Amino acid sequence: MGVEKLTVELGERSYQIVIGDGLLHQAAALLVEAGIASTSKLMIVTDENVAVHYLEPLLDVLRENGYQAHSAIVPAGEQSKSLAVYERLMTEAIEAGLDRKSAVLALGGGVVGDLAGFVAATYMRGIDFVQMPTTLLAHDSSVGGKVAINHPLGKNLIGAFHQPKVVIYDTKALRSLPKREVAAGFAEVVKHGLIADAAFVDWLEDNADLLWQLDSELLGKAIEKGCAVKAAIVSQDETEQGQRALLNLGHTFGHAFEALSAYSTLNHGEAISIGMCLAAKVAERIGFAETGVYNRTKRMLELFHLPTAWPGTLSPDAVLEAMKRDKKTVGGKLALVLPRAIGQVEVVKNIEEELILGVMREEVEG
Numbered sequence: 001m002g003v004e005k006l007t008v009e010l011g012e013r014s015y016q017i018v019i020g021d022g023l024l025h026q027a028a029a030l031l032v033e034a035g036i037a038s039t040s041k042l043m044i045v046t047d048e049n050v051a052v053h054y055l056e057p058l059l060d061v062l063r064e065n066g067y068q069a070h071s072a073i074v075p076a077g078e079q080s081k082s083l084a085v086y087e088r089l090m091t092e093a094i095e096a097g098l099d100r101k102s103a104v105l106a107l108g109g110g111v112v113g114d115l116a117g118f119v120a121a122t123y124m125r126g127i128d129f130v131q132m133p134t135t136l137l138a139h140d141s142s143v144g145g146k147v148a149i150n151h152p153l154g155k156n157l158i159g160a161f162h163q164p165k166v167v168i169y170d171t172k173a174l175r176s177l178p179k180r181e182v183a184a185g186f187a188e189v190v191k192h193g194l195i196a197d198a199a200f201v202d203w204l205e206d207n208a209d210l211l212w213q214l215d216s217e218l219l220g221k222a223i224e225k226g227c228a229v230k231a232a233i234v235s236q237d238e239t240e241q242g243q244r245a246l247l248n249l250g251h252t253f254g255h256a257f258e259a260l261s262a263y264s265t266l267n268h269g270e271a272i273s274i275g276m277c278l279a280a281k282v283a284e285r286i287g288f289a290e291t292g293v294y295n296r297t298k299r300m301l302e303l304f305h306l307p308t309a310w311p312g313t314l315s316p317d318a319v320l321e322a323m324k325r326d327k328k329t330v331g332g333k334l335a336l337v338l339p340r341a342i343g344q345v346e347v348v349k350n351i352e353e354e355l356i357l358g359v360m361r362e363e364v365e366g
């Protein structure tokens with residue numbers, strides 16, 4: 001695969017998503033193109049797993065091109081999206097002498113991207129930010145400017161909209177990704193099909209085996225398509241006044257699972273995989289979706305080795321309470337993104353809580 005470029009159209013804040021194998025070595029040139037000159041002091045935020053593979057090669061490229069960079073390494077995992085880690089990064093930014101012309105580079109998966117992006121959004125009221133995704137899931141998280149940390153009571157409850165200046169996606173990094181994280185990434189790839197493109201879902205199904213083996217040509221196509229679906233929606237509705245909420249398919253359930261398990265048992269992709277199945281089940285139960293949508297959704301996710309069954313010990317009542325803290329809830333009324341058909345979803349309000357509870361209780365009983 002060559003280098004592919006997509007644009008997120010947002011007027012003067014438009015930016016490119018550059019996707020290619022081995023792109024890390026072009027990072028300095030891509031920063032210059034995005035308006036981040038070597039006079040800007042950088043803070044690279046990464047996690048301990050990603051640092052082992054990619055931090056030194058990135059530092060070498062940056063140094064060779066005259067950039068000065070401070071590296072901040074956080075523990076791997078969702079628990080780093082916390083106020084404590086955020087505060088530590090702020091302290092590092094101040095001590096490293098970052099100023100208003102500085103930029104934060106997020107080198108990692110969605111955890112690093114969301115966390116580093118929130119640091120960039122709030123440091124000195126906002127400085128430049130670059131996404132360098134290293135997971136498959138981050139084809140979603142690196143695009144669109146939602147940046148956030150978690151609260152023990154709810155996922156991404158402390159955050160901002162802060163768009164990156166450029167997304168530099170070196171797909172070579174995916175070769176060191178553990179298979180569990182590959183699966184998690186496919187949850188968001190499948191989601192992009194389920195919300196916007198039935199033909200893409202067919203294509204994913206036909207090519208699942210090769211995609212799972214990370215065939216670079218096919219994986220590149222899946223990433224481009226996922227990014228294109230997301231970029232189109234974000235360009236229309238940057239701050240989620242309407243249709244951006246469609247990107248939340250499965251997330252009201254999924255985020256509740258993540259928060260109730262203290263961000264430690266299920267990863268995000270696994271949680272939303274189960275959530276997308278529940279959304280399909282609710283949609284069929286209220287007669288919103290045609291029969292068969294649930295079975296197809298479940299089959300697609302299982303093809304990519306994702307969980308689809310109720311997460312162990314969680315109580316449906318506790319899940320429902322946690323779901324009400326979702327950002328789409330207004331005036332205490334839940335809003336769920338539900339499929340009408342494969343490739344077509346809508347936001348649905350006023351679903352009886354008892355019905356949602358009933359579906360969840362059936363799942364617990366298996």
Ligand SMILES: NC(=O)c1ccc[n+]([C@@H]2O[C@H](COP(=O)([O-])OP(=O)(O)OC[C@H]3O[C@@H](n4cnc5c(N)ncnc54)[C@H](O)[C@@H]3O)[C@@H](O)[C@H]2O)c1
Pocket residue numbers: 047048049050053076077078081108109110111112114134135136137138140141142143144145146147156173174175176177178181184185188267268269
């Ligand atoms: N902002 C958004 O629009 C958006 C969209 C989707 C998800 N998210 C957020 O993204 C987060 C999940 O992101 P994620 O799944 O990338 O998780 P992650 O960042 O925790 O990465 C998953 C694991 O893979 C490791 N890793 C990352 N890249 C690697 C590589 N190339 N080689 C080896 N190991 C590597 C990490 O250290 C970590 O252990 C969640 O917090 C979710 O809420 C945000």
Ligand SMILES: O=C(O)C(=O)C[C@@H](O)[C@H](O)[C@H](O)COP(=O)(O)O
Pocket residue numbers: 140144146155156188240244245247248251327
């Ligand atoms: O970008 C969006 O909009 C999304 O909903 C993408 C989701 O995959 C992502 O998990 C996002 O962080 C969820 O946002 P939230 O507003 O529900 O926290």
Ligand SMILES: [Zn+2]
Pocket residue numbers: 140188251268272
């Ligand atoms: Zn998500």
